[in-house]
Amino acid sequence: MKKDAQRPHGAEASPLGQPVAYRDTYAPELLFPIARQLKRDELGLRADALPFVGEDLWNAYELSWLDPRGKPVVAIGRFRVPADSPRLVESKSLKLYLNAFNQQRFAGVEEVRETIARDLSAAAGGEVRVALEPLAQRPQRASAYPEGSCIDGLDIEIDRYQPDPGLLRAAGPEVSETLYSHLLKSNCLVTGQPDWAMVVVRYRGPAIDREALLRYVVSFRQHNEFHEQCVERVFCDIRARCAPRELAVWARYTRRGGLDINPFRASHGGLVADERMEVRQ
Numbered sequence: 001m002k003k004d005a006q007r008p009h010g011a012e013a014s015p016l017g018q019p020v021a022y023r024d025t026y027a028p029e030l031l032f033p034i035a036r037q038l039k040r041d042e043l044g045l046r047a048d049a050l051p052f053v054g055e056d057l058w059n060a061y062e063l064s065w066l067d068p069r070g071k072p073v074v075a076i077g078r079f080r081v082p083a084d085s086p087r088l089v090e091s092k093s094l095k096l097y098l099n100a101f102n103q104q105r106f107a108g109v110e111e112v113r114e115t116i117a118r119d120l121s122a123a124a125g126g127e128v129r130v131a132l133e134p135l136a137q138r139p140q141r142a143s144a145y146p147e148g149s150c151i152d153g154l155d156i157e158i159d160r161y162q163p164d165p166g167l168l169r170a171a172g173p174e175v176s177e178t179l180y181s182h183l184l185k186s187n188c189l190v191t192g193q194p195d196w197a198m199v200v201v202r203y204r205g206p207a208i209d210r211e212a213l214l215r216y217v218v219s220f221r222q223h224n225e226f227h228e229q230c231v232e233r234v235f236c237d238i239r240a241r242c243a244p245r246e247l248a249v250w251a252r253y254t255r256r257g258g259l260d261i262n263p264f265r266a267s268h269g270g271l272v273a274d275e276r277m278e279v280r281q
Contacts, residue, residue: 010225022096022099022192022194023096023099024100024102024103025100025103026100026104026220028097028122030093030100031093031097031120031123032089033088033089033090033125034087034088034089034090035087036085036087037069037086042251047086050083052083054083055083056080056081057079058077058079058080059076059077060077060078060079060094061076061254062254063076063077063098063101063132063198064185065105065106066102066103066106067105067106067108068105069157070157070158071158072158072166072183072184072218072221073109073136074196075112075115075132076132076133076135077098077110077130077132078130078133079120079129079130080128081124081152082126082127084124085128086124086126087124087125088124089120089123097119098116099193102185102194102221103221105162106262112129113132116130116132117129117130122171136150136152145198146178146180146200147178147222148178148180148202149179149210150181151180151181151210152182152214154211154214156215157216158215158218160215160218160219161219161220162219162223163216163220164216164219165216165237165241166216166221166241167212168237168238168242169208169212169241169242170206170209170241170244171207171209173206173207174204174205175204175206175207177202177207178200178202178204179208179210180198180199180200180201181217182195182198182222183214184196184198185221186220186225186230187223187225188226189224189225189229192224195230196253196254197227197230197252199231199249199250199252200249200250200251201247202249203242203246203247203248204243204244204246205243206242206244208238216276227232227251228263230263231263234249235247235249235265239267247266248264248265248268249264249265250262250265
């Protein structure tokens with residue numbers, strides 16, 4: 001980490017509310033620490049005699065990186081910052097820092113955890129505990145995931161990060177199944193901010209090649225388009241390349257500012273979104 005990233009600053013100098021360029025490779029210098037004592041002085045609190053103990057608990061729902069073969073990993077992170085650390089980390093800078101992992105390759109989950117813990121601890125000036133839970137390893141619950149097959153566990157190599165319908169293929173006898181992935185990530189067309197979703201494909205027709213579908217889903221990773229447009233693009237590409245007799249595509253996007261957008265497109269009115277996904281984890 002650059003030394004400037006560890007120097008406490010006032011909030012007025014933070015990136016919050018300012019236009020910034022989004023990075024997608026590891027950049028610990030993006031973290032912006034703010035001295036806690038600046039506001040504690042107003043309360044008459046001394047750093048060596050705090051009347052409380054505690055921690056700041058952060059939940060990160062938009063955390064992703066690449067494995068050594070270029071395949072994305074999506075996880076939920078939990079960060080525990082001790083209340084007696086001399087500094088806090090400004091929230092937008094933390095988001096920018098985590099976004100910078102998007103195209104960075106790591107050997108495994110533990111390397112990512114150790115990296116985040118080291119950087120946050122340096123910024124806060126105290127030991128920050130970090131726990132990461134990859135979505136592919138989370139237990140399925142009826143209230144959050146559809147009945148179907150998650151394709152994220154496929155061991156494949158990926159090197160395309162712009163939409164490529166040519167990746168899709170289907171063949172063989174007709175099947176009826178539901179496939180889903182947590183690895184859909186695109187970027188806002190206006191702001192460039194990353195959008196994250198679980199995408200679900202329910203169809204009846206020739207069996208879709210699952211490795212091909214996963215590569216196609218990941219190919220949106222650096223694509224700029226609105227949620228609704230992404231889902232319509234997925235629907236049209238699958239229909240054109242795989243020729244299903246029936247098709248439904250929907251995506252459950254993560255929250256932003258208390259709102260989420262969950263587009264649903266289907267070839268037949270009788271195909272509806274899975275109500276079990278309405279209650280989010």
